[in-house]
Amino acid sequence: LRTPLTALRLLADTLQAPAGQDPATARDLASKIGAEVDTLSQMTLEMLDLTAIESGRQVIRLMPSRLVEVVRTAMERLGDQAARREIRMEAEIPAELEVLADVDQAARAIGNVLHNAVKFSPDGGAIEIRAWPEADGEQVTLSVTDDGPGIPPDELDRIFERFFRGDRSRGTPGTGLGLAIVRHILRAHGGEAWAEDRQPPQRGAIFYLRFRSAHAA
Ligand code: ADP
Numbered sequence: 001l002r003t004p005l006t007a008l009r010l011l012a013d014t015l016q017a018p019a020g021q022d023p024a025t026a027r028d029l030a031s032k033i034g035a036e037v038d039t040l041s042q043m044t045l046e047m048l049d050l051t052a053i054e055s056g057r058q059v060i061r062l063m064p065s066r067l068v069e070v071v072r073t074a075m076e077r078l079g080d081q082a083a084r085r086e087i088r089m090e091a092e093i094p095a096e097l098e099v100l101a102d103v104d105q106a107a108r109a110i111g112n113v114l115h116n117a118v119k120f121s122p123d124g125g126a127i128e129i130r131a132w133p134e135a136d137g138e139q140v141t142l143s144v145t146d147d148g149p150g151i152p153p154d155e156l157d158r159i160f161e162r163f164f165r166g167d168r169s170r171g172t173p174g175t176g177l178g179l180a181i182v183r184h185i186l187r188a189h190g191g192e193a194w195a196e197d198r199q200p201p202q203r204g205a206i207f208y209l210r211f212r213s214a215h216a217a
Contacts, residue, residue, distance in 0.1 A: 001043065004036045011036065039173060046177040050162065053105075053184045060188045062100040064214035067131055067140060068093040070103055074111040075129075078118055087121050089114070091129040098214035099140050101189060106211070109185040109193070112178040113144050113207045119172055120148035120205070138216040139191070147204040150197045159195060186210070 014020055015029045052058040071091050082089050099106070117127045131142040149168045151159060158164050162180040179193075186193040191210045198204045 001040070004039045004043070007036050008033060035173070039175065043175040043177065046175055046181060050177060050181055050184060053181070053188060060102045060105055062102055062189065064098045065101040065103050065106070066095070067097045067099050067142065067211070068095050070099075070101060070106045071110055071129060071131075071142070073103070073107040074114055077111055078114050082118050082127070085118070085121070085123045087118055087124065088126045089129070090126065093129065093131045093142075097131055097133065097140055099211035100214050101211060105185045106189065109182045109209060110142065110144075112182045113209065116178060117144055117146040117148070117205075117207070119174070120169070121146050122148065133213060134210075138213055140211050140213050142209045142211070144207045145198065145204060147202075150203055151195055151205050153197065156195050156197065160193065182209070
């Protein structure tokens with residue numbers, strides 16, 4: 001919270017200083033203030049959501065749900081953003097895969113991971129979404145692979161902590177809450193979320209979301 005607040009203080013001070021009297025500079029400062037306020041609003045909403053999920057106030061209704069449809073919902077929300085930067089999003093999900101999920105919450109978790117994949121992908125990059133049933137028949141795993149900068153080994157677990165933002169995300173907008181929400185949602189589903197770095201020479205990150213199968217014994 002302090003980072004955007006400090007930025008706002010500085011921007012407001014600059015706007016009041018002689019430099020801020022120049023109309024073009026003032027417009028630029030105003031738009032930066034707007035962006036910082038957007039970050040603060042987003043952070044407030046996400047904190048409220050996280051608290052609701054953690055405290056169990058947000059009721060999660062688990063129903064047998066077709067994973068391919070949940071993924072489609074999440075992808076649709078990001079389609080424009082990906083298209084603008086010519087990022088290809090490709091999903092290969094067997095149509096028969098069913099998981100126990102609260103469709104809204106699950107779409108939200110998948111959406112947060114996809115949003116990051118888009119955010120960290122280079123223009124023209126590719127995002128692959130896959131899913132498969134685990135051999136035990138109890139679980140279904142979804143993976144999201146991108147060709148962005150990847151994640152340093154010592155950050156692989158920390159990125160799921162609230163407010164954690166990696167060095168490589170400097171300059172990209174964000175709150176550091178997205179993945180904390182993902183992990184909470186997956187755990188509330190009786191599943192888990194984790195990340196890996198791709199093996200060189202490939203570059204990028206792989207996020208795994210594991211759900212309970214709707215057909216578990
Ligand atoms: P935010 O994206 O708002 O910073 P998140 O909780 O969604 O917050 O992510 C936390 C951190 O995890 C990011 O700041 C970034 O360092 C790292 N991260 C998340 N997704 C990716 C990705 N696809 N590629 C590389 N780093 C990522």
